[in-house]
Amino acid sequence: MGRAPCCDKDGLKKGPWTPEEDQKLIDYIQKHGQGSWRTLPKKAGLARCGKSCRLRWTNYLRPDIKRGRFSFEEEEAIIQLHSLLGNKWSAIAARLPGRTDNEIKNYWNTHIRKRLLSMGIDPVTHTHRLDLLDLSALLTSSLCNPTSSQFDLSGLLGLEPLVNSELLMMAQNLLSAQCQNPNILGQGLPEQQHPTPQFQEQLASFQTQQLQHLSQRLPTCTPSNDPFPDEARLMQPNVGQLHTSADFNPWQDIIMQANLSQNDFVPATSVNYESLDPSFTQLIADISDVCGTSSQGYSLTSVFSTPASSPTPLNSSSTHLNSSTEDERESYCSNLLKYQIPDLLDVSNCM
C-alpha cells in the first residue's frame, strides 16, 4: 500500500550528506537554479534522489538560512504563532526569516515543548495544566533561596520570556503573603537549603489554598461562554514584560508590513483589502484555515469589519488557547477573528 519510497532504486545513496555532495548540489543550483528535482541529481552528478536533494537544499544549504541558536524574539514568535496556527510549521517558518519548518519543528519538540510542560502548560492546546507542573519544587526552590523582597519569578520560571501569568500571580500571591506574614508558613523561611517536614507540610497546605483560589479564577474548560475572563488584567505583567524586555511584539512586524493602523478598521467598509501586505492576509488565511472558519461564516471581511473597540478584553498571550473540543476551538477562533486582530493592531499606537 502507498507509494513506493522514492529512494528505493539501486545505487541511490541515503543518509548524511558529505561536503563533496553539498558542493555539487550548490554548484549545480547556482548555475541552473532550483527546481526539476527529479532530474537534478543525474545532471549534478549526485547519487541521490531528487527528494533528498530538495530537502538538503531547503533545510540546510540554502544561502538565506540562518544558522545558530534561536533568539528570544524568535522563540516568542514561535510560541505565539504556534498558539494560533498549531503544528503548521511551514506557516510559522514563513514568518521567521531564515528559519526552516524543519528547524522550527525540531526546536519546538526539543526545547519549547518541554519548557511549556515544565511550566504546566499543555504545548498542544496552550492551556494551563496544573497537573503538568511541579509546583512544589518550583516554590520550595524559590522560598529557600530568597535574595530580596522582589523575587525574580521570571527567572524562577526558567527565564521564560512568556510567563504563565496564572502561575506567576499564584506564586506572587504566595510569596507576598509570606513576606507580609511570615507566620503564614509557620516558622517562615528556613535558613537551611532543605526545608523541614513541618515547613513542607505547611507549604503544601498553603499551596492547596492557592490552587483552590486559582481554580476559581482560571478559565474553565468551557470557554464558549467567556473564553477570556478577566484576562486583560491578568496579562498585564506579561505585556509589560514583553515590551520592556526587548520591545518586541511579533505582531508589530506584521502590522508594520501591512502598513496598517487602527484607523484602517473603522469604519470597516473603508478597508482596502488589496492594499494589505500579502503576509498579513496570509496570516489571517492561515488562522482561518486552522480554525475552519470558512464553514463557520467568518471570513477576512468579517474580521476587518469588527469595530476596533472590542467589547471583549483579550490578551496577546499564546498560552490561553483553551480549546480542547471543536466547539471550544471554534469559539476561540471566532473571538480571535472578531476581536483579537483589531486588538493586536492597537500596538501600532505604541510604535
Add this chain to the structure above:
DNA sequence: AACGCTACCAACCGCATTAGC
C-alpha cells in the same frame, strides 16, 4: 575506559496537494 542515557537535529517516509498534460 566503557557503558548507558539523553538531547539534538539532519534526514527520511509517506500522505496531501498542486501543476501540467
Add this chain to the structure above:
DNA sequence: TGCTAATGCGGTTGGTAGCGT
C-alpha cells in the same frame, strides 16, 4: 475531467555528541 508527476508538508527515525556513572 482524470491521470500522473512534482512538490509541499508534518511526523518520525536514527546517528552522534555530550554527559554522568
